[in-house]
Amino acid sequence: MTYAPIEIAPSILASDFSRLGEELRAVEQGGADVVHVDVMDGQFVPNISIGIPVVASLRKATRLPLDVHLMIDRPERYIEEFVRAGAHRVLVHQEATPHLDRALSMVRECGAQAGAVLNPSTPVVMLSEVLDKVDTVLVMSVNPGFGGQKFISTAFSKIRQLAEWRARYNAGYRIAVDGGVELHNIAQLAQAGANTFIAGTAIFHAPDAAAATRELRAAATNALRQRA
Numbered sequence: 001m002t003y004a005p006i007e008i009a010p011s012i013l014a015s016d017f018s019r020l021g022e023e024l025r026a027v028e029q030g031g032a033d034v035v036h037v038d039v040m041d042g043q044f045v046p047n048i049s050i051g052i053p054v055v056a057s058l059r060k061a062t063r064l065p066l067d068v069h070l071m072i073d074r075p076e077r078y079i080e081e082f083v084r085a086g087a088h089r090v091l092v093h094q095e096a097t098p099h100l101d102r103a104l105s106m107v108r109e110c111g112a113q114a115g116a117v118l119n120p121s122t123p124v125v126m127l128s129e130v131l132d133k134v135d136t137v138l139v140m141s142v143n144p145g146f147g148g149q150k151f152i153s154t155a156f157s158k159i160r161q162l163a164e165w166r167a168r169y170n171a172g173y174r175i176a177v178d179g180g181v182e183l184h185n186i187a188q189l190a191q192a193g194a195n196t197f198i199a200g201t202a203i204f205h206a207p208d209a210a211a212a213t214r215e216l217r218a219a220a221t222n223a224l225r226q227r228a
Contacts, residue, residue, distance in 0.1 A: 006033075006196070006197065007174070007195065008217050009035070009198045009199070010035060010198075010209070011198050012036065012038075013049060015200075027203060030210030030217075031213055032213050033065075034196075035058065035065070036178070037054075037055060037069065040071045040145060041073060043072070043073045044071050044072050044073045044095075044096050047146055052085050053085075056085040065088035066086055069138070070082070070090060070091060070093070071144050075093070075096055076103040079103065079110060080110050083107070083111060090113070091117050091176075092107070092114075092115070093118075094118055094119075094122055100116065100130055101129070104130055104133040113135040114134055115135060115137065115138055116130060116137055117137075118138070118139055120154060124137075124165075131165065132171075135174065136173055136175075137176065138176040138177070138178055138198075139159055139176065141181070152180070156189070156192050159192040163192065163194075175194045175195055176197070177189050177194045181197050182199070183212075183215055183216060187220065188223070189220075190219075190223035190227065
């Protein structure tokens, strides 16, 4: 099995918004692949973050693709607007809509990559009927809504299950993990089958965001080589 190259996706939720342009340049210099953008509505998750105008501004501020994670109720209401604002990939929660198939199809019809997200308490079998419609499956390893939380270890078994299905059906989806991703566990996550790593505090709270990005990439790359 040939595994897709890894992606390091710094999550700007942990950045200093007063220095966001500078912070984006630092992770670009560190070799980040995408910028992860958490959109929260205060309903689906107990926090409010940013919306469509900020995504549009980010699109002008960085050359990196934008990985827009919609932690909002009924995300299909806003998919088209986020893609128009500059989202390269749109991630929607299985738990946030009764029409996940429709939402994923909408993302692709708008010209973006589609991703499905699972909360820590949601089993991977809930995505079994839509795996042919996803470019990415995102496993939440914390309860969504806030950065800096402790990693929930049941994410490992979910990643392994998704990797098994990916190999069995020769599927092309990426397996992403978000929440508590640090230098001490990224190798284990890569060995389990993840290849997109979303990290906030591990990058933006480090003394040198560019160096932290490079270190995460090196650890994940070495682990994937061992797995292969």
